[in-house]
Amino acid sequence: MKNLIEEITEWEHTFDAIPDIILVIDNQYKIIKANKSAAEKLRHKRSDLIGNLCYKIFHKTDEPPSYCPRYKTSATKKEHAEEAYEENLKGHFLFSATPLHDSKGRITGTVEVARDISSLKLTTAELQEREKLFRSVTEFATDAIISIESSGRIVYWNRTAGSMFGYSPDEAVGEPLTIIIPKQFRQAHKKGIKRFLSSPSQKLWAGTYDVMALRKNGSEFPVELSLSNWESNGEIFFTGIIRDITERRQAEEKLHETSITDELTGLLNRRGFLTLSEKQFQIAKRNLRNFSILYADLNDMKRINDESGHKAGDRALVDIANVLRQTFRSSDIIARIGGDEFAVLITEPRSDDIENIAVKHLQENLEIHNEQMERDYKVSISMGMAHFDPKHPRSIDELLSRADKLMYINKTDQKTGRK
Known part of the structure; x- marks a missing residue:
């Protein structure tokens, strides 16, 4: 008996330690148990929650809302989860409901969990906004912007890269970067990446270089390459900002010719x-x-x-x-x-x-x-x-x-x- 009491006490402590809102609800939508987080976030004493209809307390509505997982679990007899914005709590939540069964397999109620995902939603929204900003900046940049993964495959190709090299994004993404590197320089390019990847202590590979590039039509032309590397989910990527310097090179040659x-x-x-x-x-x-x-x-x-x-x-x-x-x-x-x-x-x-x-x-x-x-x-x-x-x-x-x-x-x- 003592062990049983200790186990129940331990379970109660665990139940209250969980930061998510947890409600045990009977088949009539009445709350029969609530954890500490439920009382705090719903701004009620725990004793006031017990016996009340969950949707009146949680959603401040006269009937279960369409996104109520308890409502959908009752209809399907299965576990259900759904994301929704909860007006009463002014936040985004992941709602889930798991049916409870008696010894004969009949549903006697549900355990409803509501996890606040507002910060995650905000972070996702911020990331989407930043990506949108990044896309708007890079897509209309006057320089070509190209990113490759460590294998040398192209993963990003902006609009200017398309007009500069003659390949559309659909043609370029997934292809090796060597499609825009003159044949005589390809081996040096591969060795450079291999050398960098074999040096774990080397954190940054950045600089600006004047190199020759190759168009789809086979013509070569001089470019200024600003190169950097970055890491995402443990994988190394390289990004190059490429500027066509044909006119500058011609002007320099003309200036040099004029000077001599x-x-x-x-x-x-x-x-x-x-x-x-x-x-x-x-x-x-x-x-x-x-x-x-x-x-x-x-x-x-x-x-x-x-x-x-x-x-x-x-x-x-x-x-x-x-x-x-x-x-x-x-x-x-x-x-x-x-x-x-x-x-x-x-x-x-x-x-x-x-x-x-x-x-x-x-x-x-x-x-x-x-x-x-x-x-x-x-x-x-x-x-x-x-x-x-x-x-x-x-x-x-x-x-x-x-x-x-x-x-x-x-x-x-x-x-x-x-x-």
């Missing part, structure tokens, strides 16, 4: 000549190759300007530039490095007598030019040439200085000869 190109003649300027010549210098020094630098100056530039005007002077400079292009190979580096001064780096001269050959060829082309062009003047140049010896290397500046001095000697000789 002489506007008048279209040849390299001094900066461009020194930049490319320095690269050639390093190659020649490393591979023990020869090269030569020709320094040329347009003769009588001042006289042409004074007698025929500055436009004629500009035209004479363009004429010299064109003759230099005709004379030397595309692999040679040709530049206008000053007002009326030009330089040519002759890569890998094919003859030890390159100076005489180049000078002779250049003079012949100048003569042909003067014969063909109807000008008020004839163009001529003074020249000097310095040679790079890989066994005794001198810098580009030293070679230019040497060729410049030889050019002035040649100019003096020409003037003396004319006199």
